[in-house]
Amino acid sequence: MYIEMTNECQMRCRHCAVNSKRVGHGRYISTADAIKALDLRSKNPLLKSVAFSGAESTLHPDFLRILRHAIRLGFGIGVVTNGVNEKIALILAHWARRPIGMRVWLSDDQYHDSAMVSKRVVETYTRLAKLPLKRGAYGVAITGQRHVLTRMGRAVRLKNVQYNNDRCCQGNIAAWYVRTNGMVAVCSCPKSRTIGHIQQIEDFPPTGFGHEINDQENNR
Numbered sequence: 001m002y003i004e005m006t007n008e009c010q011m012r013c014r015h016c017a018v019n020s021k022r023v024g025h026g027r028y029i030s031t032a033d034a035i036k037a038l039d040l041r042s043k044n045p046l047l048k049s050v051a052f053s054g055a056e057s058t059l060h061p062d063f064l065r066i067l068r069h070a071i072r073l074g075f076g077i078g079v080v081t082n083g084v085n086e087k088i089a090l091i092l093a094h095w096a097r098r099p100i101g102m103r104v105w106l107s108d109d110q111y112h113d114s115a116m117v118s119k120r121v122v123e124t125y126t127r128l129a130k131l132p133l134k135r136g137a138y139g140v141a142i143t144g145q146r147h148v149l150t151r152m153g154r155a156v157r158l159k160n161v162q163y164n165n166d167r168c169c170q171g172n173i174a175a176w177y178v179r180t181n182g183m184v185a186v187c188s189c190p191k192s193r194t195i196g197h198i199q200q201i202e203d204f205p206p207t208g209f210g211h212e213i214n215d216q217e218n219n220r
């Protein structure tokens with residue numbers, strides 16, 4: 001499951017596939033919707049993985065509260081951050097070293113505006129990424145690593161593409177993409193079909209395939 005925490009970001013990357021808005025000009029998911037999505041998915045142990053997406057998810061005023069809830073429920077967790085918020089970026093790096101099943105990626109490569117990120121954040125992630133992990137800890141990673149850069153390069157060439165395979169569920173029927181407005185889509189693709197609002201969903205209806213497109217149900 002993906003939870004789109006906000007569509008705002010402090011950076012203005014050329015390759016941004018989500019067309020992020022400037023801070024103060026976007027939307028945020030309500031804390032109640034994010035918590036409901038986690039509670040619902042936690043009922044099925046096979047579906048307990050969550051990626052906090054955005055644009056920049058750490059901008060959400062309740063980001064740490066929602067993250068703690070996911071940790072308490074035993075989710076496998078993924079977070080990508082641009083690292084601009086030093087305090088949260090450092091908290092994430094240290095939490096990801098704990099045996100709680102959380103992976104944190106720092107967006108630090110030639111495509112991001114690294115000048116906005118403190119030296120302390122970059123050094124911390126660089127150092128922690130090299131250390132061995134305890135069992136149950138997923139650790140930190142940096143997008144500047146070779147295998148990730150390859151994907152970033154493709155995103156740059158496909159600037160603001162609507163269907164970016166690196167973000168797409170590729171038809172995974174268990175995928176949920178919970179948008180900032182609380183609507184649950186079957187994929188992150190902007191025109192993917194929605195299955196209802198998170199506050200109205202009480203079970204796991206068949207979601208169909210991510211590439212089924214229904215323009216009338218496009219809520220973005």
Ligand code: SF4
Pocket residue numbers: 009010011012013015016017018020054055056082107112
């Ligand atoms: S940091 Fe990520 S979300 Fe923000 S503008 Fe760059 S690519 Fe988009």
